[in-house]
Amino acid sequence: MKGLANYTMKSLRANKVRTAVTILGVALAAALLTAVFTSYTSFVNLLYQSEVATSGDWMISAASEAGDAIMEEAHQALEDPAVTGVATLRDVGFAELTEEQQESLGQYQPIMSAEGDVGRLLGVKASEGRLPERAGEIMLFKVWNTQEGVQLGDDITFSMGTRVAVAAAGQGEESAPVQDGTERAGEPTAFEPEVASGSIAPGSSLDSSIGYLNAKQDEGDLDERLVDMHDQTYQVVGFYDRVGYGMSVGVGTVALTVDDPAASGYAEAYLTLADMKTADEVERTTQALFPGASTTLHVAILRYMGIVSDTSMWTTFSGLVVVLAVIIIGACVSLIFNAFNISVAERMKQFGLLCSVGATRGQLRRTVLLEAFVVALIGIPVGMAVGLGGCGITFALLDPAFQELAGGLTVPFTIEADPWMLGISAAFTLVAVLVSAWIPAQRASHMNIIEAIRTTGAARISKRGELRAAKATDPRHLWRGGGVAGRVFGMGGKLAYANRKRSKTKGRAASVSLALAVVLLMTAGSLTTFLFGLIDVAMGGDPAGEVSVGVRLAQDREIRGDSADPAALQEARNKALAEEAAIFQGAYDEFAVLPHADPVGWYLAGEATVSLPESMVGESFAQDADLEVPVQGHEGLFARARICYVADPQFDEYVRGLGLDPEAFRNEGVPRAVGITQAYGNNGSVYQLLQVLKEKGIMQIMPAMADESALPVEVFALAEKAPAVTGGPGQGICLIVPMSLAYHVNLLDEDPLFRSYFDATDGDHEQLAQELSDAGHELFNADRIPYTISFVTYNDYQAEADSNRMLATVVNVFCLLFTVILALIAMANVFNTVTNSLILRRREFAVMRSVGLSNGQFRRMIVDECATFGIVGFIPGLLISVAVSFMLWFMVSQSIEGLPFALPWGYLGIAVVMTVLIMGISVAYGMHRCKADNVVEALRAE
Amino acid sequence: MSMLDVSHLMKVYGEGASKTIALDDVSFSVDEGEFAAIVGSSGSGKSTLLHLMGGVDRPTSGNVFLNGRDIYACTDDELAVFRRREVGLVYQFYNLVPVLNVVENMTLPVVLDGRPVNQARLASLLDTLGLRGREGHLPSQLSGGQQQRVAIGRALMNAPSVVLADEPTGNLDTKNSAEIMTLLRDSNRVLGQTMVVITHDEEIALAADRIIAVEDGRIMRDERIRR
Numbered sequence A: 001m002k003g004l005a006n007y008t009m010k011s012l013r014a015n016k017v018r019t020a021v022t023i024l025g026v027a028l029a030a031a032l033l034t035a036v037f038t039s040y041t042s043f044v045n046l047l048y049q050s051e052v053a054t055s056g057d058w059m060i061s062a063a064s065e066a067g068d069a070i071m072e073e074a075h076q077a078l079e080d081p082a083v084t085g086v087a088t089l090r091d092v093g094f095a096e097l098t099e100e101q102q103e104s105l106g107q108y109q110p111i112m113s114a115e116g117d118v119g120r121l122l123g124v125k126a127s128e129g130r131l132p133e134r135a136g137e138i139m140l141f142k143v144w145n146t147q148e149g150v151q152l153g154d155d156i157t158f159s160m161g162t163r164v165a166v167a168a169a170g171q172g173e174e175s176a177p178v179q180d181g182t183e184r185a186g187e188p189t190a191f192e193p194e195v196a197s198g199s200i201a202p203g204s205s206l207d208s209s210i211g212y213l214n215a216k217q218d219e220g221d222l223d224e225r226l227v228d229m230h231d232q233t234y235q236v237v238g239f240y241d242r243v244g245y246g247m248s249v250g251v252g253t254v255a256l257t258v259d260d261p262a263a264s265g266y267a268e269a270y271l272t273l274a275d276m277k278t279a280d281e282v283e284r285t286t287q288a289l290f291p292g293a294s295t296t297l298h299v300a301i302l303r304y305m306g307i308v309s310d311t312s313m314w315t316t317f318s319g320l321v322v323v324l325a326v327i328i329i330g331a332c333v334s335l336i337f338n339a340f341n342i343s344v345a346e347r348m349k350q351f352g353l354l355c356s357v358g359a360t361r362g363q364l365r366r367t368v369l370l371e372a373f374v375v376a377l378i379g380i381p382v383g384m385a386v387g388l389g390g391c392g393i394t395f396a397l398l399d400p401a402f403q404e405l406a407g408g409l410t411v412p413f414t415i416e417a418d419p420w421m422l423g424i425s426a427a428f429t430l431v432a433v434l435v436s437a438w439i440p441a442q443r444a445s446h447m448n449i450i451e452a453i454r455t456t457g458a459a460r461i462s463k464r465g466e467l468r469a470a471k472a473t474d475p476r477h478l479w480r481g482g483g484v485a486g487r488v489f490g491m492g493g494k495l496a497y498a499n500r501k502r503s504k505t506k507g508r509a510a511s512v513s514l515a516l517a518v519v520l521l522m523t524a525g526s527l528t529t530f531l532f533g534l535i536d537v538a539m540g541g542d543p544a545g546e547v548s549v550g551v552r553l554a555q556d557r558e559i560r561g562d563s564a565d566p567a568a569l570q571e572a573r574n575k576a577l578a579e580e581a582a583i584f585q586g587a588y589d590e591f592a593v594l595p596h597a598d599p600v601g602w603y604l605a606g607e608a609t610v611s612l613p614e615s616m617v618g619e620s621f622a623q624d625a626d627l628e629v630p631v632q633g634h635e636g637l638f639a640r641a642r643i644c645y646v647a648d649p650q651f652d653e654y655v656r657g658l659g660l661d662p663e664a665f666r667n668e669g670v671p672r673a674v675g676i677t678q679a680y681g682n683n684g685s686v687y688q689l690l691q692v693l694k695e696k697g698i699m700q701i702m703p704a705m706a707d708e709s710a711l712p713v714e715v716f717a718l719a720e721k722a723p724a725v726t727g728g729p730g731q732g733i734c735l736i737v738p739m740s741l742a743y744h745v746n747l748l749d750e751d752p753l754f755r756s757y758f759d760a761t762d763g764d765h766e767q768l769a770q771e772l773s774d775a776g777h778e779l780f781n782a783d784r785i786p787y788t789i790s791f792v793t794y795n796d797y798q799a800e801a802d803s804n805r806m807l808a809t810v811v812n813v814f815c816l817l818f819t820v821i822l823a824l825i826a827m828a829n830v831f832n833t834v835t836n837s838l839i840l841r842r843r844e845f846a847v848m849r850s851v852g853l854s855n856g857q858f859r860r861m862i863v864d865e866c867a868t869f870g871i872v873g874f875i876p877g878l879l880i881s882v883a884v885s886f887m888l889w890f891m892v893s894q895s896i897e898g899l900p901f902a903l904p905w906g907y908l909g910i911a912v913v914m915t916v917l918i919m920g921i922s923v924a925y926g927m928h929r930c931k932a933d934n935v936v937e938a939l940r941a942e
Numbered sequence B: 001m002s003m004l005d006v007s008h009l010m011k012v013y014g015e016g017a018s019k020t021i022a023l024d025d026v027s028f029s030v031d032e033g034e035f036a037a038i039v040g041s042s043g044s045g046k047s048t049l050l051h052l053m054g055g056v057d058r059p060t061s062g063n064v065f066l067n068g069r070d071i072y073a074c075t076d077d078e079l080a081v082f083r084r085r086e087v088g089l090v091y092q093f094y095n096l097v098p099v100l101n102v103v104e105n106m107t108l109p110v111v112l113d114g115r116p117v118n119q120a121r122l123a124s125l126l127d128t129l130g131l132r133g134r135e136g137h138l139p140s141q142l143s144g145g146q147q148q149r150v151a152i153g154r155a156l157m158n159a160p161s162v163v164l165a166d167e168p169t170g171n172l173d174t175k176n177s178a179e180i181m182t183l184l185r186d187s188n189r190v191l192g193q194t195m196v197v198i199t200h201d202e203e204i205a206l207a208a209d210r211i212i213a214v215e216d217g218r219i220m221r222d223e224r225i226r227r
Helices: A002-014 A014-057 A066-079 A099-105 A118-122 A279-289 A298-302 A312-345 A348-356 A359-404 A421-445 A449-454 A463-471 A483-502 A508-537 A556-562 A566-591 A619-623 A648-657 A764-780 A797-839 A842-850 A853-893 A904-931 A935-940 B046-053 B076-086 B104-110 B121-127 B145-159 B174-191
Strands: A060-064 A085-094 A110-114 A138-139 A154-167 A175-176 A198-199 A222-240 A255-258 A266-275 A296-299 A545-552 A599-610 A637-646 A672-676 A678-683 A686-693 A697-701 A711-719 A734-737 A753-760 A789-796 B001-012 B020-031 B033-038 B061-066 B085-092 B162-165 B194-200 B210-215 B216-224
Touching: A002 A014, A002 A359, A014 A298, A014 A312, A014 A359, A014 A421, A014 A797, A060 A279, A066 A085, A066 A110, A066 A266, A066 A279, A085 A118, A085 A222, A085 A255, A110 A118, A110 A154, A138 A764, A222 A255, A222 A697, A222 A853, A266 A279, A279 A296, A279 A298, A312 A348, A312 A421, A312 A797, A312 A853, A348 A359, A359 A421, A359 A648, A421 B194, A483 A711, A483 A853, A508 A797, A508 A904, A545 A566, A545 A678, A545 A764, A556 A797, A566 A599, A566 A753, A566 A764, A566 A935, A599 A648, A619 A935, A637 A648, A648 A734, A648 A853, A672 B174, A711 A734, A711 B076, A753 A764, A764 A789, A797 A842, A797 A853, A797 A904, A797 B194, A853 A904, A853 B076, B001 B046, B001 B194, B020 B046, B020 B061, B020 B194, B020 B216, B033 B174, B046 B162, B046 B194, B076 B104, B085 B145, B104 B121, B104 B145, B121 B145, B121 B174, B145 B162, B145 B174
Parallel strands: A110 A255, A138 A222, A637 A734, A672 A711, B033 B194, B033 B210, B085 B162, B162 B194
Antiparallel strands: A060 A266, A060 A296, A085 A110, A085 A154, A085 A266, A138 A255, A154 A222, A545 A753, A545 A789, A599 A637, A599 A697, A599 A753, A672 A734, A678 A686, A697 A711, B001 B020, B001 B061, B210 B216
């Protein structure tokens, strides 16, 4: 073996160019795989670190009103080898706040006593000062410093008490539903209150897990108040500005103290556990440690730790990584295989000679595999270093973009080189190299010795080729064949035709590498297309104009106070909306004449609960939105619907675009609306484009008060998209009605939001935003508006677009790098195979030239052959590309359902141009090499 | 009457220290219908001389005239046409196109020239060369002797002014060598084909009308054989 190892090393050294190309291929494979896996682990790490920075690294929490038990169990848990960290928070009390303080701090100042490493487990960090370390010290939310003027070192005295539920005025003593405190992070938004998981009676004390009770707002029976009031003084030792998970409770933002003797009742324990494989295991372990406590998983952290998996963006992300890794390995196997195949083909005579002097077939096979191993030994470390370096540079360049996107991440985007992933990259590359070398090695070991020794690099003939040749002897038809190529390219085409039809190899390697090139480019294209689709959905589409003004007036509360008579109430509501429509029309008209304003349109939008027959609702939406919540006394399905009163000019243009007469919507009687059929449902993190409505029909607008009657609305027409002014697909049912209807009927059960859009006449959106803001301050003030103003917002979308562009830049850079690297691999592969297939036939070409083949005939012959490789490679390449694009689309669809499948036609064009270009360059180079050859030398070559 | 004139032909390979003079001021003529043998040891320059006469290589200096025409005044494409029409080349290693069958290989120079195949000549050559019945065979399906006969057929198909054969029997056994030499001799005598054969075998050279001995790139001897 030593002798053959020497031979291997000498062969590698002797053929420097081929060795370098092969090492380059291996290094590229290793670099790409390392880059993909490292990007994956780094991104996961970034998400993990961000989550740790904002919410801590706790994996599960256990909470109970039986705080003493929780505290004791927490102490015992520290002894458990499975537990790596425990922190607890326990209610101390709730301090009264002034009305002004309530606006920024919540209903009360909850004070909780902490134990354990809350900094690490809950991500609580002092932005100023430090965390409390002994009894009597307290850390407050930053607002106490910025708005109340409290300074570090100050003593602060709170008037503290215990929260107690009391029966609302006019209510009996029945228990009322309350929310389960462990669902703090939930987002129940259905029109019905959440189903109660517990009950509370007047007189019960309320802990920090229970939201503020307000009978009027909750339409319930209970209010609450503080009892057992006493003063408590603390020394302020720190402020925090980032409110993590544990620091925000239902009634306010927590102030943190330690070892507080007043701590009692409700307690929460936060844990980190070692060696957990599944969420079930985490829960089981915790429940064993804290029997009877309710537990909450920190799903985000568990997901990033690989303990929880779900069907969401995460699946898409992991799926994309797998698809990319498979494509990269495929591309690299092809590149390396071609390099080895050519290398072996070129040395077939040498192998024959080695065999003839006693080398066994096994030794020959091992020679080639040893070559592969040596190449891998050099290529893999080089490639991995390049991959890591490339990631480092890319991440450093993208870090500002990520910081911008995340609104100032506290965690820098750095390389997380997971040794396992690096090992997998190296192993995959090594396997790819050995697999690539295996077939050439087999070929070397199975050659016919005599044929190998006699080999002259001539084409090998297929059996079918022999049959075809045997038939082509009829003097009348001699040289008449050649097909279309023969007619187009003359004698060159006929020779190419004969070669194509009779040769065994038929330039398969070139065709395969071309097919691969098409697949690689189209994959990059699909990836780009679908990623941008994903971003588009996540961004919610383009706004209608560059700057918008949004205003909400608080009419509802005032109307409610006016009357208890249902008819009068509806009348008052109608009147209020008519007045608002007039106010906003006036405002819009005033905005429209501002110097930089180019008006786009406006609308009023709000929500209402609707009931509708099941036949009108799309099936997927019915399942997704969980619509079957019954309302007493009504049939059908119920949902919240967004209703947009669109300014008449934009409404008329919109319905005309649908082929309808706008006048049909200004009928007397039942109001008519356009129902939007498609909307995004966001179930957790899975975006789904759902069919919301499938049929026209009558909906009932449900009454805001139980004693009012429902208002019918006719869905007179259906449309896939809402008018541009109201934005892209929303979530749930959306009805579009003309603004003129706002002067007659108020369909909303909440205060409408006025939104108007303007473009900047000269592109100066900042100036326009300023003008709108100035005009808005003038217009929307108590002197001119007869309602309370809830809020006025001015959105400079053009400025926001900058941050969106940043995300687009990130994706673009990623896609561009991926495309360029894949294109380079593809082009190197095609170039390698095409030029070598030509160079290997130099003797054959020399023979033809020696008997009079002219340069033109030679050129036409090669162009014909290569055009055929091109077509034969392009078509299957295109078909495989469609399959790969479909797979990528499928992966992205795991996050966004309804994203249309589209082929990246632009990239197809690039693939065509690239195919022609690289074939052209390869053929020109190959021909140049063949022509530069001295015919005499070529003929002598063996 | 001289058909082929070689005048002060020089061929130099490489430069500086690696400079090799393959041919050094070689001049001679070959008459129409003559059968000349060029003999010399390995590396003497005889193959270089034959390739220069056949227009497959260009000399460093000097001229080759065929029927009075200076072939190296031609462009590459004109030279390709010249090779198709005026020269028939036969190599030691046959040099057939592997994907073409016997008749296609033989007729290749004719079709490259865009002319119709002379079926009578083809049939006559197939008979003469003993290739009848093997018309559809590919080179890989033929023995060495048969492949060389196809190569001779290809050289003769166009009825060129001169056939240049480079060690045509160098890769064949004695029986096949004798047959090939007989074929070449017969085509000279019967068809009046001008023939230049390169060989290092003096015995084969004795079949020729004239022997030109080349050594170190120079003509050392040029003698006609009286029969």
